[in-house]
Amino acid sequence: MEESFFYWYTGGLNYLTELTLGLLAVSLSILYIRKKKIGYLVVSAILAFLASGGSLNIVLADLSWLIAVVILKREEFIKDKKIAIPAGVSFVGTLINGLAPGNYRRAEKDLKEGHSTFFDALRDTFKCIVSEDKILFTSAVFILMLLLAFVIFTIYKVKVLEGKVTVLNLVIVLVGTWFARYFTMFPVCFGYHVDEVINMRTASSYEIVAKFMYFLVVAVLAQFLSEKFEGKTDRIATGVLAAGVLLALILHSALSEDIKSGMSYASYDDYRTGALQENYAAREYVLSALTLAEKGSDAVIYVRPYRPAYSTYGMGLGVEAGEWVNRSAAGFYDLNTVTIVYLEE
Numbered sequence: 001m002e003e004s005f006f007y008w009y010t011g012g013l014n015y016l017t018e019l020t021l022g023l024l025a026v027s028l029s030i031l032y033i034r035k036k037k038i039g040y041l042v043v044s045a046i047l048a049f050l051a052s053g054g055s056l057n058i059v060l061a062d063l064s065w066l067i068a069v070v071i072l073k074r075e076e077f078i079k080d081k082k083i084a085i086p087a088g089v090s091f092v093g094t095l096i097n098g099l100a101p102g103n104y105r106r107a108e109k110d111l112k113e114g115h116s117t118f119f120d121a122l123r124d125t126f127k128c129i130v131s132e133d134k135i136l137f138t139s140a141v142f143i144l145m146l147l148l149a150f151v152i153f154t155i156y157k158v159k160v161l162e163g164k165v166t167v168l169n170l171v172i173v174l175v176g177t178w179f180a181r182y183f184t185m186f187p188v189c190f191g192y193h194v195d196e197v198i199n200m201r202t203a204s205s206y207e208i209v210a211k212f213m214y215f216l217v218v219a220v221l222a223q224f225l226s227e228k229f230e231g232k233t234d235r236i237a238t239g240v241l242a243a244g245v246l247l248a249l250i251l252h253s254a255l256s257e258d259i260k261s262g263m264s265y266a267s268y269d270d271y272r273t274g275a276l277q278e279n280y281a282a283r284e285y286v287l288s289a290l291t292l293a294e295k296g297s298d299a300v301i302y303v304r305p306y307r308p309a310y311s312t313y314g315m316g317l318g319v320e321a322g323e324w325v326n327r328s329a330a331g332f333y334d335l336n337t338v339t340i341v342y343l344e345e
Contacts, residue, residue: 025086048089
């Protein structure tokens with residue numbers, strides 16, 4: 001069992017920050033189109049550039065959304081080319097990010113036969129998103145949430161796109177959301193030379209982007225059907241709701257397990273059982289011991305047994321002084337080595 005180390009939480013913060021900045025840039029870009037206030041455009045461009053400096057899998061998702069705004073608002077774009085400024089700024093920032101020498105060095109670090117070239121990565125990415133999407137759609141909660149969202153969008157006639165949704169717009173959304181998911185996973189597959197997700201943070205990043213995209217498809221589809229079958233939307237919504245209820249009854253046991261495996265339930269359960277408190281008490285002890293250790297010494301920290309918390313970040317110090325996280329911690333605290341010893345009950 002690993003002991004979490006506080007500064008590894010910055011990895012999660014980095015992903016969340018760039019995703020938030022990107023979504024804000026998209027929102028402000030849309031506000032500029034609607035209200036024509038130049039301030040929205042300026043702030044959107046600034047946020048888009050800031051978001052482009054993060055992890056490439058999120059950066060490319062942000063860029064694809066900004067490009068999608070321009071495509072879906074192509075009629076407004078013909079009249080006002082400034083609409084494309086946030087997407088253009090994001091593209092430049094992404095290009096600078098992608099051409100950074102460190103990216104190539106990392107891509108060449110662990111070459112694997114059949115997974116080494118750019119074209120291998122294109123294939124690997126396709127295979128990866130198919131396998132990840134299969135996992136998404138084995139979630140009974142996710143499927144039911146999509147059905148419920150469709151019902152709500154249909155009943156309240158939610159308009160995601162201004163005007164009527166044409167077949168062309170529907171196709172653009174379907175294709176665009178697929179590419180957004182593809183671009184999210186491509187840097188991961190190319191960088192690690194794999195056709196599967198190997199890190200929890202990249203898996204979670206893809207899951208967030210993919211769920212956004214699927215809910216967007218459902219919203220646009222609901223708008224399209226509401227407009228095409230005007231006057232019959234209540235019947236459509238009722239039918240989908242009935243199907244959702246039936247599915248929930250059929251998948252009752254799977255639904256229960258799915259809820260218990262979710263982060264919200266895991267966080268609550270860890271707090272309820274006291275595992276979360278024990279985890280953070282142990283982490284506080286480790287950090288205090290590192291702080292008090294003599295500079296330049298070989299620090300050996302003995303940790304008493306504690307219950308694992310499933311909702312906390314898993315990256316942390318290992319039991320070997322040579323592990324790279326341990327070496328990093330030793331450097332941070334001006335120590336020679338850091339070794340963690342987990343005591344048995």
